Amino acid sequence: MTRLGDYVRARLRRRLFLWFGISILVTAVVVGSVMNLVGGNSWRQELERVRTFAIHRLADVWDEPERRDALVREVSTELLLDIELRDASGKSLVRAGEPCREPANVILPVEHDGVRLGTAHVCTGRARTRAPWRGTLFWAVSGLTMWMASGWVARRLARPLDSLARAVQQLGEGRLETRVDLGRHATGEMQLLASAFNEMAARIERQMADQRELLATVSHELRTPLAHLRVLVELMRDAGGPERTADQMEREIVELDALVGELLASSRLDFGQLDPHALEGKDLAQRALERTGLSPELLSVEVPDTRLVGDATLLGRALANLLDNARGHGQGVEALRLVEREGRLAFCVEDRGPGLTPGEEARVFEPFYRGNARGERREAGSLGLGLALVRRIARAHGGETFAENRPEGGARVGFTLERNGRPAG
Known part of the structure; x- marks a missing residue:
């Protein structure tokens, strides 16, 4: 039931299709009930007419076998009925049509001046026995056709909303160039909504471009x-x-x-302004040490392959922030290592400080975090943005950050990257 409910609630098209189908089913039941009620009254009226006919017409010609038999055959042919006349003792006098396969649908008494002359046993003919199947087939084909038509209508009604939903999702993911084109078949309201969305997206794109230019x-x-x-x-x-x-x-x-x-x-x-290229992790680490004024001997490469795809400027900034963090808050850099971690290439900076206090392994990457991560106060002017920026850069490249204490003392802080993957987003 849960999966069915999720399926129905997931898309407007499915809900419309389901409601159309239920409406068709309810309509068919109501129409069938009304027709059955009306048809039942008609059958009772027809039965009453046949009863009157049997009492009068058959009674008039009962003693004239030729006329009686001709009348029975005529009624059988015209009304598509199987009829058998029997006398008062139950003996068969004449049969028109085929023998009844089941007990007679109707047994009509034939009387004259209150004296019973015999009975007429009436069964529906073979042609009529096929009629219900024709009716069932008619209703099945009609219902299936209407159900298929309802699916087409539901899809036609929901398609513009599906397009708008996809566009909104893409815009939320940062693809500001996203626009909606519903085509010439969209209704006036949907077209108006699409135009409003496109104007909004264009305005946001212009504002973001202006802000990016202003910041630069x-x-x-x-x-x-x-x-x-x-x-x-x-x-x-x-x-x-x-x-x-x-x-x-x-x-x-x-x-x-x-x-x-x-x-x-x-x-x-x-603003999603990443410029990915094929890079060597070893070269990135060496340049980071050089820019921060640290000795190249601190670099330790412990993997044979350090190739990756990423933005050299952003990754260089992430490494510089790790080194500055260890130098400023971890009593100096012990080593910058390139290792394999969970199947990914990892850049690790090890410091000489007392290590992280319990519970701060994740908090050190929070923006503006100014806690006592090394047992000492942060320097004046530090906003706590360095490691937060490292995490954002790592995630933009499909990686993740980590911070942990080393068994021999000090902390190890770094980030992982896909070896030859492309940046996320």
């Missing part, structure tokens, strides 16, 4: 003064300025530059 422009404009500030810091150092102030300014500039990079990466994920 703002990020670019922010990085220009950041570059100037770095030059000014170097000039200040060359001029003999306070070294401590210069170091503080440089740290703030690096922090702000990293934040702008994370915003750019997040916006690319929001």
